[in-house]
Amino acid sequence: MLAAAVLASFVSFLDGSITNIALPSIGRDLGGGVVTQEWVVDGYLLTLSAFILLSGAVSDRFGRLKVLRIALVAFAATSVLCALAPTAGVLVAARLLQGVAGALLVPGSLGLIIAVFSGPAQARAIGSWTGWTSVSSLFGPVVGGLLVDALGWRSVFVIGLLPAAAAMVLLGRVRDDPQQEATGRIDLPSAALAAAGLGLLTVGLIEVGGASHAVLPIGAAIALIAAGLVVLAGFVLQDSRARHPLVPQRLFAERNFSAGNLATLFVYGALGLASLVPALYLQQVLRLPATAAALVSLPSTILMILLSSRFGALSGRLGPRRFMTAGPLVCAVGALLWLLTGLGTAPVVLVAAGTVVVGLGLAMTVAPLTSAVLGAVPEAESGIGSAVNNAVARVAGLVTTACSGLILGGAVAQGGFERAAVVVAVLLVIGGAVSFAGIRDGAARA
Template structure:
């Protein structure tokens, strides 16, 4: 690699690592946050969903913004915004202040991952680009291991506030590399940003999520619930309708004409909604219900991450030969079985016999699912539109997690006790199995003639 390319790769890795690190740390810190700032499960829901609302809405517009104002400038603004929001979260005096800061952090985070990948694709080509993306994937995936461990240690031995301050270190290093790299921005003169669409999407999602989170406390008959629910739904519908006529849509609806893209995103909704629900419930219950320290609770799902890292690339290669349908069917159903194994968790708690088997089975299912799902969705769209196709799928996954977390109180019955934990496990299993069935019914393998014959084992 040339010196400039090394700078680009490290900048891309560090900028994305920040966003992935924060996403894995926050779940570990939730019990400590609600203990100090109050609000119980409602505070925990909003801490997660405030971030996901702005992230899910603005990640669609990130590509347009970087084209209009330059990728380096947008990445620098995203990094500074993320750092300022992290400092505000660490200093939050109330739950309400923290939630607003998390929304700002999500808005900044929306520009980190797309801008990072755009830097790689614009500075690498051919085999070097594939290698760079492979390095980026491996390094950013490591945040799934580092985040829970680091977050747990900081919560147990310092404070949950330090878990957010840790973001400032890689952000500072990335800003230094950006300054020393001597990069010049390239802008598209005809680029246009649908700011109105972004506002409609954000307010629409926000209204619906507010109603879903607050409904268990006020009831569906309360005007404070059904009014924001209806208004949010109307605003989001207006956003979708606008995307059909606006010159530069942030959600190109014509992408959904491709069968595998359409059905793959429906499967994504089920699968990633289930993953978000399971990820939060397990780490919070292990602390509040089973009494584990934050460090051990954060490490509980480590087998899932390890299995995905070890086998997802091999599964991706097999999917490239045999097609994604089989893997997208078996993988989510396997994860559903793993979720049902959590029903063995009882008042006489044992991680090794009650939780670890579930994590292993779910990890195997996750390894079978992720790469084929991604290839099926992106493979359905022409290569020159793969960037926006990836952004749409990422946004779908984020919004699915957003809605799943918003429904948490309704799913667990208001309290994340043992009974609520079992309810969440059942809902997770149902969503996973629904994702597998959707894939079986809806996904089509490309022509087998496109695949080389499988080599003998």
């Protein structure tokens, strides 16, 4: 079951990271310029963000295993459609559909882990889930580069069929839990407002981040962001009055749930920049090839594989607070190491060293954070609890990515890279401080 849950999430995270390296090849083959390339990535992020809250409620309502199986089949089908897309328009449409399937995968897989495991075993299982799904995000560009060079960009979408098929085989060996209780009807007005609000906010952030090649004027993009925030406020009002709320407000009365999501906002906001800017700096300033730049992240990947489950297990025994406090601070030290590249001596080595330290901090942070947030959620609502946390993480990453042009000063250069490193470090320090002040060890699930 754990392997199936990991593979189901692995599919979604891999697709989010592996596609970037194929964008130049897609542009040369299908045309459409930078706008098409952006929307191949952003179309997936748009529907993923818009439907992730609804997907958590659907998973809790109709059964996690059933929803996971449907999502895997849908993801495989849309992957084939992406690989066969004859035009840029068809590819973007397929990516929009793929994002809906991806939204169903992560909350359902985490909810399944929460429902099946408990205590230290749950923390260790979440650590394993964190380590291997992080591998997909970090290792994806390397695999993507090799596939594009050897087989072409269409192979990037085909490769995801392998873990999807493996997950389906494993899920076929897991029996549905007849004791999982339905959580009531899904409030459709709340669901519509959540999807519309997150969708408008995502499009606005994408367009603001698009800068010179955005489809919409900057004023229209800002208006979309404002409209998204207004609609989300309407969602909160509607959901608070609903008989069967999409996101039960009582979840936020749990200290670890509220503090954990606030820490997620700062930590994943920092990671949005930390995963983007070094790769750009290595390629555009230090002139490394794409595959070589991606290989710089390999030591961090290895650390995540080796240590995530260990820190998850330690968190289960000792409590998450110390790890959620120390982990972001270690990450911040790694980001500050990037400032030394301005000295002009072995900058590639310094970027790699900083990335290793960031990887160590991530291994300390992510599994305990996930355990703290979901450990405060009733088992029957683990799907929506996971969806809320994932929505916070996605939006945080979108916000900082959208602000990357402003932080970098419009171009990737040494000064912009150093400013980004400072912003990353500051956000991580705030995330650690929030965890120290807000998280409590030993908080029981409601």
